[in-house]
Amino acid sequence: MAIYIILSTLVFLCCILLVFCVLAQNPKGGGLNQTFGGAATQAMGARKAADFLERATWTLAIALCVLSVFSAFSIPRGGGEAGIRTELTVDESIAIPQLPTFPPVQ
Numbered sequence: 211m212a213i214y215i216i217l218s219t220l221v222f223l224c225c226i227l228l229v230f231c232v233l234a235q236n237p238k239g240g241g242l243n244q245t246f247g248g249a250a251t252q253a254m255g256a257r258k259a260a261d262f263l264e265r266a267t268w269t270l271a272i273a274l275c276v277l278s279v280f281s282a283f284s285i286p287r288g289g290g291e292a293g294i295r296t297e298l299t300v301d302e303s304i305a306i307p308q309l310p311t312f313p314p315v316q
Contacts, residue, residue, distance in 0.1 A: 211286050213284050214281065214284045214285060214286060217277055217280055217281040217284055218281060220277050221274065221278060221281060224270055224273050224274045224277060225274065227266075227270055228270040228271060228274060231263055231266045231267045231270060232267060234263055235260075235263050235264075235267070
């Protein structure tokens with residue numbers, strides 16, 4: 211149960227970071243480079259900022275897929291007292307309707 215909570219938290223954080231990475235990019239090539247003007251060019255270089263955001267986006271997308279698969283395998287199945295009842299009980303007092311029978315056609 212604890213591993214499921216940890217994986218769920220990591221999936222949530224990965225989603226939030228992925229949203230920020232995607233929103234920081236511009237589909238026309240501007241994005242972070244044009245937002246901060248010359249400061250981004252001097253600090254990281256114009257192309258390095260775009261490369262970093264692209265790598266971060268791909269890395270977070272792959273991490274999200276991997277974490278999702280691992281969290282699917284760690285879902286608690288409930289085998290103890292608090293688990294879900296899986297046996298099927300039949301109520302004998304409920305009458306099952308019978309279909310009418312017809313004589314064969316000759």
